[in-house]
Amino acid sequence: MNTIDWAAELAAAKHSTVRASALARELRSAIKAASGGAGSVTVKSAKLSELSGYVDQLTAIRAEHNKAARTRGLLNDGMASADGAAHGVTVGKFGAPQLALDPEQISGMFEALQTRSQYRATVKDVASVSGQLPPTLRPGIVPRSLEPTRVAAHLPTEALGAPTTRILQHTSTTGAAGTVAPGATKPAAGINVTPLDITARKVAVTTSVVDEDLADVDSFASYLQNALTALLIDAENAQLLTGDGTGTNLLGLFNTTGALTTAVDGSATPAEIGIDAIERGITLLRTGASFAEADLIVANPTTFSALRRSKDGTGRYYLNPDPTADEASKLWGIDVVLTTQCPAGKVLIADTSATSLFVREGISVRMGPYGAGDFTSNKTTFIVEERLALGVTKPSSLCIVTGL
Numbered sequence: 001m002n003t004i005d006w007a008a009e010l011a012a013a014k015h016s017t018v019r020a021s022a023l024a025r026e027l028r029s030a031i032k033a034a035s036g037g038a039g040s041v042t043v044k045s046a047k048l049s050e051l052s053g054y055v056d057q058l059t060a061i062r063a064e065h066n067k068a069a070r071t072r073g074l075l076n077d078g079m080a081s082a083d084g085a086a087h088g089v090t091v092g093k094f095g096a097p098q099l100a101l102d103p104e105q106i107s108g109m110f111e112a113l114q115t116r117s118q119y120r121a122t123v124k125d126v127a128s129v130s131g132q133l134p135p136t137l138r139p140g141i142v143p144r145s146l147e148p149t150r151v152a153a154h155l156p157t158e159a160l161g162a163p164t165t166r167i168l169q170h171t172s173t174t175g176a177a178g179t180v181a182p183g184a185t186k187p188a189a190g191i192n193v194t195p196l197d198i199t200a201r202k203v204a205v206t207t208s209v210v211d212e213d214l215a216d217v218d219s220f221a222s223y224l225q226n227a228l229t230a231l232l233i234d235a236e237n238a239q240l241l242t243g244d245g246t247g248t249n250l251l252g253l254f255n256t257t258g259a260l261t262t263a264v265d266g267s268a269t270p271a272e273i274g275i276d277a278i279e280r281g282i283t284l285l286r287t288g289a290s291f292a293e294a295d296l297i298v299a300n301p302t303t304f305s306a307l308r309r310s311k312d313g314t315g316r317y318y319l320n321p322d323p324t325a326d327e328a329s330k331l332w333g334i335d336v337v338l339t340t341q342c343p344a345g346k347v348l349i350a351d352t353s354a355t356s357l358f359v360r361e362g363i364s365v366r367m368g369p370y371g372a373g374d375f376t377s378n379k380t381t382f383i384v385e386e387r388l389a390l391g392v393t394k395p396s397s398l399c400i401v402t403g404l
Helices: 004-036 040-077 082-085 103-115 128-133 211-216 220-242 274-287 301-308 372-376
Strands: 157-159 165-177 191-197 201-210 258-261 296-299 332-338 347-350 355-368 378-391 398-404
Touching: 004 274, 103 157, 165 378, 191 378, 201 211, 211 220, 211 378, 220 355, 220 378, 258 274, 274 301, 274 347, 274 398, 296 301, 301 332
Parallel strands: 157 355, 258 398, 296 332
Antiparallel strands: 165 191, 201 378, 296 347, 347 398, 355 378
């Protein structure tokens, strides 16, 4: 196997290019002299012989360049170890451009000379000119996958007519109803409520792009709006589930004071699994202070995956004994919503009738050169934002299950 000295090959390629340029000039002079009206047949024959010599030299140069181009092509295609060996060379680091005068072009030059017609031969080497041509923009955008779930779509929603709203949160009940004898005092009950002021919070995201991208790709502006909206929904999901209520954050469902809790009991006999704890959480809602009926379970995809893979003693899946059938998307008859913004190892069980999503401003998209820097730099800024608030009238309508 021969090893190519690419430094020497590069030097030879440069020298061959100079030689080719000189020969091309002499070739044009020979064609002009041979095709002119003046001169004897003997002189023209001599010029044809001289032209034949030039063509032979160009053919030899072409062979050198073709060898370099072939090995370079093997390098670019990642096949140096196999095809390179088949050609008897070990491909090095560099390559030389190909001077591609094919036999048809050489034959065409002779025919043009004999018929005294014009002929143009073009060097054809895609590999050597690809870096000199402008890229062609493909239609559309290759998108980046984003979280598809919006938790807000599963909660009761109402418009907020002011920046802040007050709700009365039913926290506890004292006393009970009972039978009463004629003339006796009727039993009293206390419905204990706590006023709760909820303020709308803004969730927003921006980006700036150069005007050339917007001009060159027709769909880029709409794609940016969709991509930014998806990022906004990611932040919205995080706020609705795990917001800590401090600063500009919402108070998320997982952090609601008074929510019920339960966990997988590792000491139970027989051993308890995740779906056992979730069923207990559903029952807690039903028997707790709110007598709530669960209608939504929110889980992280990894947590739900572990639940789906739970097996009995014979290796059969609890949730879906036949994995080839439709994928299980319910637990104990309740719809499961998956989002990566839900903490792993936990699920939220909710009676959504006791929650309210207040929307002060829905999702809006704005665009324009908002800053002087953007304007002078030919940039356009996109802004996607919303204002919303979250209220829970009955905290015991929520149950958080941990240890999954």
